[in-house]
Amino acid sequence: MLDTYVKTLATENDFRGLGLFYKEIGDYLIILKSDLDEVLVEIRTGLRDEIMPAGVGEKLSLIAEDETINDCLIKKASIMLTFGLDGLSSEEVGNYISDIVDVLNEHLIPAYYECELCKETNLDSETNIIKINNRILRAHNTCYEYLLNKVNEKEEMPEGNYVSGIFGGLIFGALGTIPWILAGLFGWIISLLGMVIGLSANYGYNRFGGKQGKSKASILISITVVMVILASFTTSTFRIAEDLSSQGTGNIGLLDSIRVTIYVLLNNSSFGTAFMSNTGLGVVFALMGSWRVIKENSGQAAIRNVQAEILE
Ligand SMILES: [Zn+2]
Numbered sequence: 001m002l003d004t005y006v007k008t009l010a011t012e013n014d015f016r017g018l019g020l021f022y023k024e025i026g027d028y029l030i031i032l033k034s035d036l037d038e039v040l041v042e043i044r045t046g047l048r049d050e051i052m053p054a055g056v057g058e059k060l061s062l063i064a065e066d067e068t069i070n071d072c073l074i075k076k077a078s079i080m081l082t083f084g085l086d087g088l089s090s091e092e093v094g095n096y097i098s099d100i101v102d103v104l105n106e107h108l109i110p111a112y113y114e115c116e117l118c119k120e121t122n123l124d125s126e127t128n129i130i131k132i133n134n135r136i137l138r139a140h141n142t143c144y145e146y147l148l149n150k151v152n153e154k155e156e157m158p159e160g161n162y163v164s165g166i167f168g169g170l171i172f173g174a175l176g177t178i179p180w181i182l183a184g185l186f187g188w189i190i191s192l193l194g195m196v197i198g199l200s201a202n203y204g205y206n207r208f209g210g211k212q213g214k215s216k217a218s219i220l221i222s223i224t225v226v227m228v229i230l231a232s233f234t235t236s237t238f239r240i241a242e243d244l245s246s247q248g249t250g251n252i253g254l255l256d257s258i259r260v261t262i263y264v265l266l267n268n269s270s271f272g273t274a275f276m277s278n279t280g281l282g283v284v285f286a287l288m289g290s291w292r293v294i295k296e297n298s299g300q301a302a303i304r305n306v307q308a309e310i311l312e
Pocket residue numbers: 115116117118119120139140143
């Protein structure tokens with residue numbers, strides 16, 4: 001019912017498209033569609049960060065006084081007009097649209113004219129009106145092709161899985177602790193090296209085909225935190241073992257060194273505090289250094305679901 005009504009309104013007002021209708025008046029892009037149980041007309045302008053002038057708002061509130069209209073309001077760079085099934089005749093819809101376009105022109109509101117993919121306003125090269133996930137927009141042909149390529153690339157990529165990702169993250173996370181531990185052997189505590197651990201774990205995760213899903217970030221954060229703690233603990237163990245042997249206790253075994261380290265950490269408060277602050281700082285650096293990379297890759301799953309088509 002609603003769809004038939006919207007279709008009639010579209011045909012009689014020279015809209016183009018199927019299901020999601022659009023047309024341009026001047027360079028304003030007008031979109032007509034059914035939205036739940038309402039008809040939605042969107043008049044998209046090229047307004048960016050500026051605010052719609054009060055004069056436009058006044059005109060809209062006049063239109064909104066029509067009882068058959070549910071809403072007529074400004075939403076970001078768009079003007080939204082909604083009404084119910086059979087609320088307005090095709091002619092009335094056309095008149096309201098041209099009224100709104102007139103008031104936009106009157107207030108010199110910039111038209112909708114930028115490529116939404118590269119955000120450039122220079123549309124001298126060829127453009128198309130395209131539909132991406134139910135949103136109509138105008139974009140350069142080249143930008144659209146670039147997007148399509150990216151989508152195809154992602155679709156051809158195997159989806160990956162978490163188990164192999166965790167495996168790779170652990171291996172490379174452990175390898176990433178080497179600089180930290182080496183520095184510790186020379187007596188330096190360089191928390192900044194936590195970054196290497198985070199980046200390395202991320203590399204291993206991707207290298208082993210880890211799934212680029214929602215849980216990736218929390219998996220990598222956990223691996224990184226554990227690895228930083230391990231690196232810090234290993235460094236402490238070396239230092240304590242070194243201390244002990246320099247005090248003439250001779251070389252003690254690995255297990256004993258670990259036992260002593262845990263004992264010292266728990267019972268020597270200044271050693272414990274130093275350990276905590278070094279490790280904490282290491283974690284902070286690790287996450288700061290790798291967060292951007294982790295997040296960047298995690299988003300790749302989203303592009304897989306992009307549905308894009310050229311309308312004209
Ligand atoms: Zn572009």
